[in-house]
Amino acid sequence: MATWKFSGKDRKLVQVTRDPSACAKENSSTPTGFDLPVSQFIMYLRVECGLAKNTLLAYSRDLKYFSWWATESGLANLQAVGGPEMSEYVEHMVGANLSAKSRARALAALRMFFRFCVSDGILPVDPCESIDSPKLWKHLPHDLSEEEIKQLLQAEKGQTGRSVRNRAILELLYASGARVSEVSDLRLRDVNFSEKVARLRGKGGKERMVPLGQAACESLAQYLNGVRPLQDKGRGAQNLFLSRTGKRLDRHNIFRVIKEAALKAGLTKNIYPHLLRHSFATHLLEGGANLRVVQTLLGHADLATTEIYTHVKQSRLHDSYTQFHPRA
Numbered sequence: 001m002a003t004w005k006f007s008g009k010d011r012k013l014v015q016v017t018r019d020p021s022a023c024a025k026e027n028s029s030t031p032t033g034f035d036l037p038v039s040q041f042i043m044y045l046r047v048e049c050g051l052a053k054n055t056l057l058a059y060s061r062d063l064k065y066f067s068w069w070a071t072e073s074g075l076a077n078l079q080a081v082g083g084p085e086m087s088e089y090v091e092h093m094v095g096a097n098l099s100a101k102s103r104a105r106a107l108a109a110l111r112m113f114f115r116f117c118v119s120d121g122i123l124p125v126d127p128c129e130s131i132d133s134p135k136l137w138k139h140l141p142h143d144l145s146e147e148e149i150k151q152l153l154q155a156e157k158g159q160t161g162r163s164v165r166n167r168a169i170l171e172l173l174y175a176s177g178a179r180v181s182e183v184s185d186l187r188l189r190d191v192n193f194s195e196k197v198a199r200l201r202g203k204g205g206k207e208r209m210v211p212l213g214q215a216a217c218e219s220l221a222q223y224l225n226g227v228r229p230l231q232d233k234g235r236g237a238q239n240l241f242l243s244r245t246g247k248r249l250d251r252h253n254i255f256r257v258i259k260e261a262a263l264k265a266g267l268t269k270n271i272y273p274h275l276l277r278h279s280f281a282t283h284l285l286e287g288g289a290n291l292r293v294v295q296t297l298l299g300h301a302d303l304a305t306t307e308i309y310t311h312v313k314q315s316r317l318h319d320s321y322t323q324f325h326p327r328a
Helices: 034-048 053-072 083-094 099-121 146-154 161-176 182-186 214-226 228-232 249-265 272-287 291-298 301-322
Strands: 002-007 010-016 197-201 207-211
Touching: 002 146, 010 034, 034 053, 034 099, 053 083, 053 099, 083 099, 146 161, 146 249, 146 272, 161 197, 161 207, 161 214, 161 249, 161 272, 161 291, 182 249, 182 272, 207 291, 214 228, 249 272, 272 291, 272 301
Parallel strands: none
Antiparallel strands: 002 010, 197 207
């Protein structure tokens, strides 16, 4: 995982790595007794489970970090890993200052991995059976007010190619509630202007159609007609959003777009792409949208995932009551 900050006189955005498990010993080329089962597991997740690319990368990082720790601890292979060793690993993660959320994610990856190993006959028992996951506080998702969204969308009001493209990205993110990876993966044929809809590919390759408002369609049309041909330069690129050199705009660059717009808008909150997704859902529910409709638009498999936004709405009602009721 990484965070971002503005550095230097030109306020250039730079990436700062902060999670040890994300960068732990991945450059080690020495084969270990864990390499083959880990690679088989990742292949299983990719082919049979159809997990998203970013999920696969996260699981791979966590398992590589565990493999490095196990090898450094003198464990030659999976058969040497038992309950006591897993307890030691949990203590190691705590000592490495990994957050409870990072530890929970790492243990989730290991649980799936060891269950796979047991079902495949690689291990007789699951060494994670007696390991408890760290307790996590359930935080309500943050969101932006409608006025803050307006400020953010108006931040890129220039007519340069970069501003036109960035404005289209911002409008699309808020209009569709899309994840940043879904916007990065959008192709030209995924946007239907006559129907005012976009086809998004979510986690596990699941597709959904989301409507686009008039403002988003106008911004996209301006970008496609006036800016994108100059970026593509006749190469025939299929991705919707391109960089100045005609390459697909990846999720990290879209992150930069949001950060730069927030800086221009003078917003002091920590602004990131998923915040627009949270705001999209919260504003729909506050406007009276049905929870099932919001679930479909967000691409949530489980309604319980969407219900967290109803708690945001209830929290705001409570705040308003406390603020305005004379005997609150």
